[in-house]
Amino acid sequence: MIIGLTSFQDKILKQIKKIPRGYVSTYKMVARACGKPKAVRSVGRACAQNSYLISIPCHRVIRSSGEIGNYQKGRAAKVKILKSEGIKIKSGRFIAEPNQIYHFKIK
């Protein structure tokens, strides 16, 4: 468990850390993977305060609507990174490609 974070935040970030390069997931899925399907905003908050951008790819988490969502360093930066990882984005929206969506395993 990462020092300086609550156990819940740690849980969230750990899930996000599992997302491989070239894949994306949604806040909803992360929340569900943490056992709290309705805590989507908490997921966002955990990312917003995440100071481990280098080891935790919160940029691979987007809105379930397909919108890119927000990012500490700005949406533009998020889009840029995702594109460089092979994710297609058009008009600030993720182009759904089933093979690029990462699914967490739920217990």
Added chain:
DNA sequence: AGTAAGGCGGGCA
């Protein structure tokens, strides 16, 4: 200790 506000959202009308 209690309360209000905020944050990279979601669901429904």
Added chain:
DNA sequence: GTGCCCGCCTTAC
């Protein structure tokens, strides 16, 4: 697409 309310965790008063 728009608008509004809901829900969940942290932090600030």
